[in-house]
Amino acid sequence: MYPDPSIVTRVTTLGAGPIGGGWAAHFLARGYDVTAYIHSEAERAALMAVIDTGWISLEALGLVEGASRDRLTVTTDLDAAVRNAQFIQESAPERLELKQALYKRLGEVAPKDCVIASSTSGLMMTDIQKDCPTPERTVIGHPFNPPYLLPLVEIIGGKRTDPAAVQWAAKFYEVAGKAPLIMKKEIPGFVATRLQEALWREALHMVANGEATPEDIDNALMNGPAPRMAVQGQCMAFHVACGEGGMATNLDQFGPALKWPWTRLEAPELTQDLRDRMVDGCNEIAAGRHFEEMAAQRDREIVAVLNAIRTARE
Amino acid sequence: MYPDPSIVTRVTTLGAGPIGGGWAAHFLARGYDVTAYIHSEAERAALMAVIDTGWISLEALGLVEGASRDRLTVTTDLDAAVRNAQFIQESAPERLELKQALYKRLGEVAPKDCVIASSTSGLMMTDIQKDCPTPERTVIGHPFNPPYLLPLVEIIGGKRTDPAAVQWAAKFYEVAGKAPLIMKKEIPGFVATRLQEALWREALHMVANGEATPEDIDNALMNGPAPRMAVQGQCMAFHVACGEGGMATNLDQFGPALKWPWTRLEAPELTQDLRDRMVDGCNEIAAGRHFEEMAAQRDREIVAVLNAIRTARE
Structure with a gap:
């Protein structure tokens, strides 16, 4: 049903923030044609700034042959951005109603064999896909900040997601140079965020009790x-x-x-x-x-x- | 009361395990004359193996001028090992009664201006120094495994420790190429171990609940x-x-x-x-x-x- 992940040449990213822009930069560095949807022209400068910042690191890590920022198209036309997409990485603001409305539209316009992945760090796909007419190809593909640098992508579907879409996303991310991790269950948070959050809460306890300062915490971790x-x-x-x-x-x-x-x-x-x-x-x-x-x-x-x-x- | 940390040239380590041997290797790499006390001749091979293993990394990180494994003296005579020591790093087994007896003897034999630091990861100095006749110069100097590689040393005194000894230890470790962290309070565990332990417990919860495998946990962290x-x-x-x-x-x-x-x-x-x-x-x-x-x-x-x-x- 889904195309071979290795023949994908076009990726559409949604969102002009550090996550959306970071994803655009990553896919450009891996040699994809990237169409970046932004909500309004006012966001263009912010998007380009994120991409330019990420590019410094991506060049230092090594671009694939043919990779170029010239292969970026920026548009404010959502339908045009997704109509011929082969993969969509959505990094819209973290508001459930907004994402639900977005997935309703994406589910109508994007090709049915195009997997749609959400960067959400706090919402569940079962909720996001509620009004989507084609929810079977919607998954979460949660990156770690900064997304152009850290390889981890945690993947999980919602109740109405086709398990094949989850498998496809994992293979695609791997082809695209990421380190995919398929979650075993849909739980609040992800494996890495839960581990990091446990550590973070212990850090807050120590500061609250006067046992350590933020500087102590950071020095202890780094050294x-x-x-x-x-x-x-x-x-x-x-x-x-x-x-x-x-x-x-x-x-x-x-x-x-x-x-x-x-x-x-x-x-x-x-x-x-x-x-x-x-x-x-x-x-x-x-x-x-x-x-x-x-x-x-x-x-x-x-x-x-x-x-x-x-x-x-x- | 205590000598300038920068004039120390002789260090005594106690213990032939990965921690004791790791410390000996570190101090040798930093150009100190090291006397390593081992409990019996049967431990000599294990100690040398740890030092030789650590040396590979220490050479790759860069030895200071004049550093040499030839500047190591191994002895089973505790009194001789500590009688002229300028600093003592104790890494004996983690048994309170054993450490209490050891600190009683060290407190009698080691020069009074020689700070004694314990590598203990689980005991409190207030308990260890109970029978020590000169407890004011005893501190905990807890390294992170492997001790020849990771810079962190967490330092804290017991109830009868002179705060000046804690300050001295921090300065000495810094001179000796470590990253000292003075703890604000004597609590069970240390800053880094508490942070790591919080993360570790969350990992165990996730595995117990079938939410992740050990491989997932490790991949999530590394990526x-x-x-x-x-x-x-x-x-x-x-x-x-x-x-x-x-x-x-x-x-x-x-x-x-x-x-x-x-x-x-x-x-x-x-x-x-x-x-x-x-x-x-x-x-x-x-x-x-x-x-x-x-x-x-x-x-x-x-x-x-x-x-x-x-x-x-x-």
Whole structure:
């Protein structure tokens, strides 16, 4: 039903803000023809400013052959922008009624085999697609700020979304140079935002209680877990740090510490099922690699990150 | 009372594990004469393995002039190891009774003007120093794993610690190439561990509820917030992302979202006082820089990080 994601050459972006403009810049850098819909001519300068800012980074990361800002068309005509679209990335303001009305129109005008992805960070697709006459191809494709730089896109459909559209979006984002993550369930927030938000709330608690300043929080992150987390997620960080025993040792040995008041977030019950999911998940990621090999790789990459930051600051 | 931190040339480390050995490697790389106390000769091979592993990274980060692994002395004689020490980094096993007995002896033998820092990640110095005859110079100096790579050291004294010893330790760690962070209060856990632990508990909740796999968690972190967090902490990330309005806009506009069920961690009440602390704190870090300047710097550094990781993996 949907075309092969690798033959897509035209992308339509909706929105002139940092997210909409960031997406336009990203797709231009990946060699697509981009049609950017803006609500009014007054938004054109803002859109171009976001694209020009993003372009500096995108050039430094490496453009694909043929990529050019000349392949951008900006229009205030919504129907014209989406009528021949092969993929639509919507980054309109975060107001449900506005998005519902927009998806009603998009559902009528955009080709039926064109997947429409929303950048929303707070709304659920089940709500957004309520008045859309063709909701089966509407998904959430939530980027991480800044969207022209960070690879993550979290994808989930609504109740009336065709699972094939979710799969198509994941494949398309991958072809377009992003790191797609298909969510398992439609829940408020996304995997990365929930993790970040838990950390953020703990930070607010610490500041509220006079235990740390914002500067302490930021210094602790930048000099502590973050350089490692950029090259190795928290699950594998614990898995590798525990040597031969891996995640099993981590949970069996430090499981009781989950009851300690180390954060204001209460830990879940460490059931056998949860333990097994964590252990099995880490073993799957490890794919047979020995922990020493993974630790050596982690170290090489942290060194690269630290040296890169130092060089960039000199 | 304490010597100038910059004239210290000899460091004694206690412990042959990844933390103790990691510290020994770090101090050697910074050009110190290091005496490493190990509990028995059977631990020597493990200690050397940790140092040799760390050395690969430390060489890649750049040794200071004159740094050499030949300047390491390994001994099983505790008294001899600490009798002439100028600084002691203790990384003994995490058992309170063991540490209390150790600090009793250290307090008798080590010079009175020699600060003793514990790498403990879970015990409080007030408890560790209970039987120490000279508790005023004992502090916690908690590193982040791997200690030869990540700069953060969180510092806090116990009830009987001289505040001057805490200040001295912070200055010494800075001279020794670390990023010290003096904790405001003696609480269970440290700033970075609490932030990491909040994130970790949310991750466990998501896996327990079938909302994500360990692989999803790690991919979300590595492709989402982590590369940014390595160059810009979460407070400044929100401050800069909100443009002219900064942290004030973030809290005033998105404050209500703190009530949303975006994590299992309940947010603190967003009082005027908390709001002001966050806003003032970010403005202090910004030190007059315009958000566009900070965003451009963030982007340059994220590009450097992403390119460095890609190159290291090729």
